[in-house]
Amino acid sequence: MFVQPLTPVGESLALSALIALLPLVILFVLLGGLRVAAYRAALIALALAILVAVFAFQMPMVQALSSAAQGAVFGVFPILWIVINALWVYHMTVKTGHFDVLRRSFSRISDDPRIQGVIVAFCFGGLIEALAGFGAPVAISSVMLVALGFPPMRAAVVALVANTAPVAFGAMGTPVVTLAKVTALPLGPLSATVGRQTPLLALFVPLVLVALIDGKRGLRETWFPALLCGTAFAVGQFATANYLSTELTDIVASLAGALVLVFMPRKNPNATATEEQTDSTAEIVRAYAPYAVIIVIFALAQIPALKSLLASATQTFHWPLLDIKTAAGKPASGNNFSLPLLATGGTLVLLSGVITAAILKLSPKDAVLEYTSTVSKLRLPIVTVMGVLGLAYVMNLSGQTATIGSWIAGTGPALAFLSPVLGWFGVAVSGSDTSSNALFGALQATAATQAGLSPVLLSAANSSGGVLGKMISPQNLTIACASASMVGQESVLLRQVLPWSLGLLVVMCVIVVLQSTSVLGWMLP
Template structure:
């Protein structure tokens, strides 16, 4: 078996900087040289393979095995989820229901600043809590384009807004996994998240308005912005503190949407803001029945996702459950029991095919349920939209696949651990840098869940060594990863595919990167301040 090393070059910082080269190359290709996402990913992947083979000494069969796991994971469950989510959205548009959705949003306010708060922040949080995995980014970005936003701005705003909910996506799984892999009590970790992340969440609605219309826009829309912030953050903090992470995004998203609907009945900004070139919508007030029917695909989606998230449903597919035979687990050759981790433990890597209990299957059932309850849809339209979805997302899914191949090779070669270990060597200043590990983890994997699986134990071990609250550093890992989702290649590719900009990911990245780094800097400083307090 091959033994991983976090310091193959004899200098921890040199090894860590070497391990970071593929990330730096990828960013440079997109931001400096403005290459297409797939070209940038291919170059970065070539650098990663070379480093794994000759820098970290990883055997070629293990490199191939790690890459295979990346390809399989990209296909299932990630591509499956994304295709199903966008297919659901496209069928809603094809059915004509989206015209009613657009009218119901315009009734709240024709002002696009209010629409952004309603769609990307409130409704996006609701979708994040129900599905996660890029679903809110894809759907909200597409909605904004339909409402008259330019594609790049629609994608960027949806990515930034997702930072308000991304840490608790898919029924709180990132926090639940962080607690599970570290042994920290879930409520203790949830309360640490409130103390660490809530100040940033309070600021995001204000940031969204400033991005759109500057300080003038903030002065003109402060009643709506303050209302959304108080309701959203109040519900989010309360649920986290007393109940845990499972219902955080669903409750705060629903509450913020309801608050904006009520506020829209008694207050509107004096000046209606519209993006340059965006048509002013004709205000048509759909009936309550029409509105409920139009939004029904998303209600149906939420219902299926909630059922799929219930412990009793998950128990059906557990190792001793009645449907355990439907879960196919495939060990990855040349990785499982072929690599010894830096800690001395043999590595286990497997790919699971879960055709029934996959999140994508829940979305697929929502598509069919919406189809059978919508007279305007025919089987021909349904399959046409599926073909169009696959065609339009092909480039984005190819980019996601390349990035996951790169990430898996980085992880199993020891490169990711090398970067994390180097950052732990700074001693008492480590809390200042702890969120950066989470940021790197999500940039590599595109998932706050995977990030916590990889690096949360490292954060706990360092916390014990420094005498810092372990829950704080795991929360920092989660929060830092949450800011990394804004520019993770997977998120960028999803956003690009949703707004029709596949191949132009660099434009979205350039528009988003400063916001990601700014939020990361805020979390770093605030983590360090909290680490100085007694616990």
């Protein structure tokens, strides 16, 4: 049996925490400073975390390796299982031409480019974030905006800034699900708390977008539909995260925001008429069908009887070669592992994909080819996610995270302000709210408990603050530049979006501080 030590190095909490921080520091330096490929940086940091666990925290090598293996498996299933299947659905729509149908459908809702920008980047981008995440919304939105006539730099900026509010519930709620897993906190309260933080950002993001697209004139002329869209998104995100389903949160919110604009079209008096291919009603219905199918499948999976049936297939077992107790003497949650074969977003999206292939009239052979192509394109991100999750599990199970959290807890009430900053920093470097939650989620919970604050609040703040780091992460900047045909312009793009990232981060920090007091404490579940 291995008991996690809090002060393994010289009985000094500060020194022990500094040693425990080494893997994270190396990861950030490699990614943010030296621009090392993400998958290489993740593997190097993982190796260092294992060395720290074994030689500083006295964790048996076999248990350290087993912890890394468990993290890697969790990275594949359910995290990558969701991403692969969601991107497969998208690639099938591209293969059959229905993605272009969808793009043309958006352009017909309004000929005002400011409204088009909100529809594509915020609403449709939010829907892609809900299904896939991991850079897909920025790539797809940038391409669509350029196709609609946006200058490349403006398209990239709009796509990046729009990819904020949906991120915490992206990839079928994967960041929040991961947060619940690594913190051992119940998913319901975590989802509800995040759903009472990020909607406050969503209210204003469309206003920011129209200002980015057309300056003060855009804000003056389109503030009402933009604010209405943000409100619809925020209400949808709040209601779904709190009362329906973590996985469906961004899907419902994005569709709510889009519907407001669909039924409130605004014509641009300066628009010039253009001839465009006319799509039949049947083709338009097919273009929207994949997303409707996913919503129906996930909604059906929430019916109590069916939900129980799906959950009955979940396999829970003791993870091999792990026998760990926390510093408090309690068995570590990582000793056991759950494998939700059916009751997981990835399996439901896979079923939706099979139905989608039939609706889009894609042959089984072509559908399989698209699936294998999707996996092939994700081979390096797969290694990256497995490495980052392996790193997170080694740090959590060896006690490194608990030691860092205990040390940070010394900041006391100031921790409420710093909590979103930590999440922001994690996403800015790793490019993933899921990875940031895996790295810092348990740390936030531990530090909150030590400081006398709510572990649910600060763990949720890690995810909510993290969404604002997405637009400045090197990976997303590169994706945006590549998609908008601006290779090599990452530094210019960074200067465009950094002020918005920092400004919105301060807003989120203030929200979390107020929620930790009686001023906004009533908002928490």
